[in-house]
Amino acid sequence: MALFELKQEYSGAEGTAPPLTFKDCAAADIDAAFFEQDEHADWHTVDGKDALVIVDDQRLKEHSAHWEAGAKQNFDTGLYTAYTVLYIRVSDYGPKPKVGKHLVLDKGTNRQRSYTILNCEEEAGVYRISMERTRQ
Numbered sequence: 001m002a003l004f005e006l007k008q009e010y011s012g013a014e015g016t017a018p019p020l021t022f023k024d025c026a027a028a029d030i031d032a033a034f035f036e037q038d039e040h041a042d043w044h045t046v047d048g049k050d051a052l053v054i055v056d057d058q059r060l061k062e063h064s065a066h067w068e069a070g071a072k073q074n075f076d077t078g079l080y081t082a083y084t085v086l087y088i089r090v091s092d093y094g095p096k097p098k099v100g101k102h103l104v105l106d107k108g109t110n111r112q113r114s115y116t117i118l119n120c121e122e123e124a125g126v127y128r129i130s131m132e133r134t135r136q
Contacts, residue, residue, distance in 0.1 A: 051092035
């Protein structure tokens with residue numbers, strides 16, 4: 001005899017929907033919590049499409065440079081490289097982007113930024129796009 005016995009009997013009427021699975025609940029939570037405009041996500045334009053996304057600015061790596069004529073000069077690698085992760089629904093973006101593709105965020109606004117995609121992973125209907133941007 002086991003320490004616990006778990007019996008699940010669903011005595012629903014004929015023709016009723018089966019109870020929700022964990023995966024069903026998790027998928028609903030992605031929309032209800034993760035991509036909630038008032039809580040976590042913001043509207044941005046991603047490659048010309050308006051979508052609710054989460055932008056996670058992870059780190060900034062400053063490159064070595066020297067001062068000349070009152071400004072920092074670096075002609076080889078740029079002044080810094082910014083690493084960012086973008087979360088967007090697969091249904092909002094479309095086909096999975098390829099590594100090396102240029103992604104434009106907020107085109108036509110004063111917040112416009114261009115990134116190079118380093119990696120893209122899909123899980124539970126959401127792309128996790130790792131990107132970098134080098135400031136020249």
